[in-house]
Amino acid sequence: MQETPKQASLFTAIADIQRRKILNLLKEGELSVAAIKAHFDFSGATLSHHLNVLKQAELVRVRRQGQQRIYTLNLSVLEELLLLMNQLLKGDEHEKP
C-alpha cells in the first residue's frame, strides 16, 4: 500500500490552481500553448513550466503540429479521477440523491 512517485507527482500536479484551470480548459478539447495562454496572465515561460509538471504526471500529452504544440488531456484513469473529484467536491450545494 505504498505510494509510488508517479502517484505523488499527481498530487503535486493538481495542487496548483493554475494547473487545475489548465486541466479544466483541456476538458473542452485539445489546445495549443498559445490558446491556453490566452486564458492566463502569467508569462509563457511560466505556462511552459506548468505544462511540464502536468506532463511529468502524465495528466496531459503533447504532439507537434508545425511550430505549435498541441496539448490534450490524458483521458485515462487519472482524468476520470479528476472529473469525479470535481463532481464530488461540488456536492456541497445540491446533492443529487
Added chain:
Amino acid sequence: MQETPKQASLFTAIADIQRRKILNLLKEGELSVAAIKAHFDFSGATLSHHLNVLKQAELVRVRRQGQQRIYTLNLSVLEELLLLMNQLLKGDEHEKP
C-alpha cells in the same frame, strides 16, 4: 463552475505526502496525536501544523479526551473521495472489470 476556497484548501491539504500518510493512518480508526506521532520522524509542532491544515480543510475532526486530542477522519464526501482516488490511482496494476 468556479472553484471555492474550501475546495482549494482540499487540494492544498492533500498535496503534502505527510498529510496523506496521516489520512491513511486515520482510515484505520481514530488516533490521538501521540499515536499519530509514533509513525513519523518530525516534531510534534510540525505534526500539529499538518493536523491543523487537515482540520482547516475539514478532512479531519478533533475531540478532547482528557489531556489528549483524538483525531478522526471526516467521513463525508471528502473522505470517500480520497478512498476513490486511492483506489483509482492504484488501478495501474489490476483493473477490476
Added chain:
DNA sequence: ATTTTATTTAGATTATCATCTAATTATCTA
C-alpha cells in the same frame, strides 16, 4: 499546589515552488 504529560502556538529558518526576463531551439514564410 506542583509537577508531569499532551498538545498547540510563536517565531525563525530552510526548502520548495511559482514566476519573471533573457536566451535558445525549432519551424514556417518571404
Added chain:
DNA sequence: TAGATAATTAGATGATAATCTAAATAAAAT
C-alpha cells in the same frame, strides 16, 4: 537564407510552505 512566430530552457527572484526550537496552555497525577 533571413526574419518572424511558437514554445521551451536557463537562471534569478520572491512567495509560500515545511520544519525546527522554545514557550505557552491545559488537563492529570502526585
